Amino acid sequence: MSARVLVGVKRVIDYAVKIRVKPDRTGVVTDGVKHSMNPFCEIAVEEAVKLKEKKLVKEVVAVSCGPQQVQETIRTALAMGADRGIHVEVSGKDYETLGPLQVSKILAALAKKEQADLIILGKQAIDDDCNQTGQMTAALLDWPQRSPEDGTFASEVNIEADKLKVVREIDGGLETIKINLPAVVTADLRLNTPRYATLPNIMKAKKKKIANVKPADLGVDVSSRLEVLKVDEPPQRQAGVKVETVHDLVGKLKEAGRI
Amino acid sequence: MAAAMALVRGVRFGSYSIGRSRSLIFNSLQRRGIAACVDPSIGLTDEQKEFQKVAFDFAANEMAPHMAEWDQKEIFPVEAMRKAAQLGFGGIYVNPDVGGSGLSRLDTSIIFEALSTGCVSTTAYISIHNMCAWMIDTFGNNEQREKFCPDLCSMQKFASYCLTEPGSGSDAASLLTSAKLQGDHYILNGSKAFISGGGDTDVYVVMCRTGEKGPKGISCVVVEKGTAGLSFGKKEKKVGWNSQPTRAVIFEDCAVPVTNRLGAEGEGFSIAMKGLNGGRINIASCSLGAAHASVLLARDHMCVRKQFGETLSNSQFLQFKLAEMATKLVASRLLVRQAAVALQEGRPDAVSLCSMAKLFVTDECFAICNQALQIHGGYGYLKDYAVQQYVRDIRVHQILEGNDFFCLIHVSEILYVKLLQI
Numbered sequence: 001m002s003a004r005v006l007v008g009v010k011r012v013i014d015y016a017v018k019i020r021v022k023p024d025r026t027g028v029v030t031d032g033v034k035h036s037m038n039p040f041c042e043i044a045v046e047e048a049v050k051l052k053e054k055k056l057v058k059e060v061v062a063v064s065c066g067p068q069q070v071q072e073t074i075r076t077a078l079a080m081g082a083d084r085g086i087h088v089e090v091s092g093k094d095y096e097t098l099g100p101l102q103v104s105k106i107l108a109a110l111a112k113k114e115q116a117d118l119i120i121l122g123k124q125a126i127d128d129d130c131n132q133t134g135q136m137t138a139a140l141l142d143w144p145q146r147s148p149e150d151g152t153f154a155s156e157v158n159i160e161a162d163k164l165k166v167v168r169e170i171d172g173g174l175e176t177i178k179i180n181l182p183a184v185v186t187a188d189l190r191l192n193t194p195r196y197a198t199l200p201n202i203m204k205a206k207k208k209k210i211a212n213v214k215p216a217d218l219g220v221d222v223s224s225r226l227e228v229l230k231v232d233e234p235p236q237r238q239a240g241v242k243v244e245t246v247h248d249l250v251g252k253l254k255e256a257g258r259i
Numbered sequence: 260m261a262a263a264m265a266l267v268r269g270v271r272f273g274s275y276s277i278g279r280s281r282s283l284i285f286n287s288l289q290r291r292g293i294a295a296c297v298d299p300s301i302g303l304t305d306e307q308k309e310f311q312k313v314a315f316d317f318a319a320n321e322m323a324p325h326m327a328e329w330d331q332k333e334i335f336p337v338e339a340m341r342k343a344a345q346l347g348f349g350g351i352y353v354n355p356d357v358g359g360s361g362l363s364r365l366d367t368s369i370i371f372e373a374l375s376t377g378c379v380s381t382t383a384y385i386s387i388h389n390m391c392a393w394m395i396d397t398f399g400n401n402e403q404r405e406k407f408c409p410d411l412c413s414m415q416k417f418a419s420y421c422l423t424e425p426g427s428g429s430d431a432a433s434l435l436t437s438a439k440l441q442g443d444h445y446i447l448n449g450s451k452a453f454i455s456g457g458g459d460t461d462v463y464v465v466m467c468r469t470g471e472k473g474p475k476g477i478s479c480v481v482v483e484k485g486t487a488g489l490s491f492g493k494k495e496k497k498v499g500w501n502s503q504p505t506r507a508v509i510f511e512d513c514a515v516p517v518t519n520r521l522g523a524e525g526e527g528f529s530i531a532m533k534g535l536n537g538g539r540i541n542i543a544s545c546s547l548g549a550a551h552a553s554v555l556l557a558r559d560h561m562c563v564r565k566q567f568g569e570t571l572s573n574s575q576f577l578q579f580k581l582a583e584m585a586t587k588l589v590a591s592r593l594l595v596r597q598a599a600v601a602l603q604e605g606r607p608d609a610v611s612l613c614s615m616a617k618l619f620v621t622d623e624c625f626a627i628c629n630q631a632l633q634i635h636g637g638y639g640y641l642k643d644y645a646v647q648q649y650v651r652d653i654r655v656h657q658i659l660e661g662n663d664f665f666c667l668i669h670v671s672e673i674l675y676v677k678l679l680q681i
Contacts, residue, residue, distance in 0.1 A: 032295050036312075072305065079309055196317060199347030199360040202309045 003057040003117040005048045008107055009041040009064045011073040012127045025230050037073045040122025042194040044187040047157055048120050049081035056159040059083045063110060065103055067091040071210060078205035079197035085210035090222055097224035104136035109218035111141060123186045134186035145184040297554060297585050299372060307369055313346060314370045318377025326378040329502035330648055335459050336381055336502055341414045348385060350392045350412030357396060357404050358412035364599040368544040375548025379652035384503040386541035387455050391418035391464045394534045398521040407462055416461035421451040421508055422531050429665040432474040432528060436510060438467040443517050445480060447510035457506035458491035466527045479527035481519045488513030499651035536602055536610055538660045539617035543595045546624035546656045549649040550588050553631035556646050557581060560635050584627045591620040611673045618666035621656040628653060
């Protein structure tokens with residue numbers, strides 16, 4: 001099989017960090033804060049590497065968009081088994097406003113340039129929770145898109161002949177879907193358990209190449225059509241009120257306009 | 260953004276936890292700014308950061324959730340250690356041609372420091388195992404390396420280091436276990452005390468007397484479990500290090516083939532001491548990990564515990580105490596890493612630096628963990644809280660692989676010799 005897989009990986013604030021809003025309310029604090037690969041992207045990389053180990057694909061290419069630091073994230077993907085990386089340089093203001101639309105344009109352009117047969121992405125990123133990039137990329141390329149998860153237990157992703165076979169658990173049992181390649185697949189939490197990078201693989205990853213590319217080279221305009229006006233913390237949790245009778249409860253709910 | 264914040268703040272990765280459950284320590288690991296000053300990844304190369312990340316992840320997922328159980332039930336976690344070996348932790352500084360990872364002493368220190376946050380006792384055993392594998396790799400001939408190292412690096416087989424005897428601890432050169440040459444075998448008689456892993460491990464690296472009194476009469480042989488005449492004492496009951504069994508190792512007319520001797524006759528003591536240089540860095544690194552985890556646990560407790568109307572984190576005394584602990588942690592870390600670099604570069608000060616590092620770091624880190632326990636108040640004394648296990652587990656680091664007193668003797672000898680030379 002000569003298939004090439006493109007895997008998108010995003011560098012996000014580590015899931016264990018307590019997020020703080022910047023004092024000027026324009027975003028969250030990212031300086032000096034621990035970052036790591038988006039957990040859904042880890043699962044995407046794991047799935048791609050598994051396909052390579054099953055000899056269903058020939059090459060796994062990890063892609064990330066952002067400033068210099070995203071190279072760390074690409075290196076992690078390489079240490080997990082990706083063959084080479086592509087770093088799309090986006091920095092400063094452009095990076096702050098980078099959203100699913102621009103990323104999907106970049107991925108679509110790269111998919112054509114690299115002649116990828118399959119794109120595997122994380123279903124969503126844990127910083128913006130957009131869940132849009134996979135779908136937009138597929139739309140731009142006019143490829144079918146599937147999440148082998150869709151909120152239920154995923155069993156496997158396989159390539160048979162020129163089709164992608166996806167098995168997923170649904171309420172009634174197991175559903176097997178065949179979709180034409182090339183396609184976009186988005187990975188949800190239960191698809192697999194990402195492997196640890198091994199020490200030898202980390203050392204091998206050092207020798208793997210990461211190519212640098214600018215969005216302009218791909219003919220993509222990264223300016224945003226969205227403007228963030230304000231970022232706020234969720235409202236503080238208020239204490240509850242205890243009531244004596246059901247009658248009081250109904251009264252309070254009516255007062256609050258809930259019923 | 261709000262949804263993301265709610266999601267991350269109330270981390271309910273129920274499904275994510277199926278593969279990866281993170282321990283409480285790491286959920287609080289990175290409060291903005293504060294962790295930066297004790298961040299163990301500062302100053303490392305990208306590659307070293309990757310090694311450290313794997314070790315931290317492994318510690319958080321595979322070790323920390325079981326740390327208390329392994330301690331209470333005295334379980335030797337063979338499966339978890341074999342998983343670690345699959346990642347390359349079985350022979351970190353052993354040559355790749357026999358299955359090792361071929362990393363430097365500094366890389367090793369970073370890895371053990373990170374692993375130790377998950378379980379000090381298990382990490383300390385893994386470090387002893389690594390030391391034995393390295394000794395065979397470095398001083399063994401090709402047959403010996405190929406016979407023992409691959410299995411040790413994959414942890415198919417486990418190793419123990421046998422130097423100490425009931426009558427010779429710090430005065431290791433006075434050991435009595437004898438090895439008399441008979442034909443093509445050495446016949447071993449004697450006993451070793453306090454052997455980590457003893458009875459449960461497969462390969463024993465034994466220092467024994469083949470020649471005259473003193474260090475020059477000592478040789479190093481590898482004894483395999485199951486050899487006739489090899490038996491073990493009862494499992495010792497210890498204050499900490501409970502995830503590794505400790506037993507006496509007894510030799511009664513135990514016949515060991517001459518082909519199992521590492522290096523030449525009379526080289527055993529030098530081999531043992533060279534192994535210990537690295538061993539001291541490893542043990543000190545384990546202390547670092549425990550201290551790091553304890554500082555973070557103390558900080559978290561201070562942010563939560565209220566007395567006299569405010570959280571402990573508002574008490575200037577405690578703020579300063581924590582700052583002191585953080586300072587000593589960073590100072591210790593720098594010393595250990597310097598010692599590791601000196602050793603891997605073969606610098607003339609390497610041996611003394613290893614002793615100094617062990618002496619200073621094990622003491623300081625124990626004080627840090629102890630202080631962290633104090634900050635927890637009564638809760639610190641309960642086994643439900645991890646800090647007491649860190650304290651118990653690293654207490655022994657001030658004793659073994661170079662007792663504090665011995666390290667002082669060692670360093671002062673070097674100082675006096677140098678002084679006399681002037």
